[in-house]
Amino acid sequence: MAGEFVPDEVLVTVDGDAGAVQQIAASFGLEVRSQRQSRLLGTTLVRFGIPDGRPVGAVLAQLAADGRTLRREPNHIYSLQQAAGIVNYAFERIQLDNKQASGENVRIAVIDTGIDDTNPALSGVIADQFDAMPNVPVEKRDHGTSVDGLIAGVGALEGMAPGARIYHARAFEDGRSTMDVILSALDWAADQNVSIINMSFVGPKNDLLATACRNARGLGIILVAAAGNNGPKAPYGYPAAYDGVIAVTATDAKDGLMQQANRGAYVFISAPGVEMVAPSGAGSDVVTGTSFAAAIVSGAIANLIHASPERSADDIEKALAVTARDLGPKGRDNDFGYGLLDTKAAANK
Structure with a gap:
């Protein structure tokens, strides 16, 4: 096993x-x-x-x-994918005008650690919360706060999709969770009528998780997951490697691949995720990891849904693939997937 x-x-x-x-x-x-x-x-x-x-x-x-x-x-057991100015460089790299960015009223579920909802960047952002591990005290809040903020933060640490409504499920403590807890969070997320579920974690292949992801996608939910931070020789990371899940790897401000990123045919798309300024705890921090690249993609997709609510999950996934800016070897490759996310081109596709 x-x-x-x-x-x-x-x-x-x-x-x-x-x-x-x-x-x-x-x-x-x-x-x-x-x-x-x-x-x-x-x-x-x-x-x-x-x-x-x-x-x-x-x-x-x-x-x-x-x-x-x-x-x-x-x-x-699954683990979060975090490697150890204020205007985020991601906007420019993914061709998203921060003055026009909006995910207004798009419902996004995030499965992660607890959050610090007193952080100003999350003011008015969190629509609802669910604790999938209520018997475990909440001690770690930074990772979840960063992910939510990168997706839909407000103020100086504005996220990719301001106006989006975050449905946050706490399913991790000290960077780890188990399959039963994650499944509970996924069920709750599906019940919130969300358009996107962000899963910034990685673990082994599990048939129960595969079924849950397949059925969530069958409901029309777009699934976005971190490809993993375990290095080029690491095994495939799940849930990212399941069919119907958008596996996101991380690039830096010069479009270079994060060195510790997982590689493989399952990698779908690249997005900024190296040395990003993000909300953290009650303040901010510089974060790195495919976790945060996944958050950027979730926020970008929220913009696409806001602009064209009638677009299906399949249509959006195809648009991301055919409009991504090719990086590395020509065509889809095991490092960058289809290439760097291009939100503007995907919106016009």
Whole structure:
């Protein structure tokens, strides 16, 4: 099994009611740690605990023999993608006039850390919040504050899509989260009738996440994700590498690729994400990472939706691809994808 996961838990979708869940737990010597109906998975998602130290792989193999279990996966761990003047250079690089930029009333979900909603750049920006891990105290707020601010910040630290409405799901603490928490945040986001979901995190391949992303895209939601900061030899990063997800890599002020960016055929588009000034905590900071490049793309897409609300997710994705400014080898490549985002050209396509 690839990737890091919680060593004493498995995630299972179950065909049956609460009684069936308890029967499965009893049959296989498991604990029911949580269960809920998932909109995006279309079934009951159960987080089973393994109290006796059996390996996750062995438990998954045992569960596969029970017809009531539809899908069985490790509870994979995912991580945020942050590498360690005031007018953001991204506007110029992606051909977006900051005086005309607007994502007014476009609804965008962000799945990230908690935020500092007292930061002036987020004043009036946050439409609603959801805590997918309510039993874990909120200690880290910088990453989520930066992502929200780059998308739709106001004032001196104006984001790409001022006027957009951010629906913020806190699903990370200390830079990490688990599959069950992320799925809870995705379900909540889908229920908010958003047009875009920004996912500035990376982890291993997981069939439950793939299904949730596929079904969210089926609802017409545009999914934007960080390609990853784990270097050119790193494995593909998910959810970015799933079909229907726009995988974003990061470039600097001179359109050079961020050195620690992931590479691969899944990389879709490039956007500024190196040494960006962004809101952070109660103030601001200089941030780097594909997390922040993803936020730039989400904000740019909000501009396209605001200008032409009738455009479909497929149409917008195609426009981004054919209008991107080619970087690196001719055509789509594993470093820059289709090239540097060109918002103006995509709007006119």
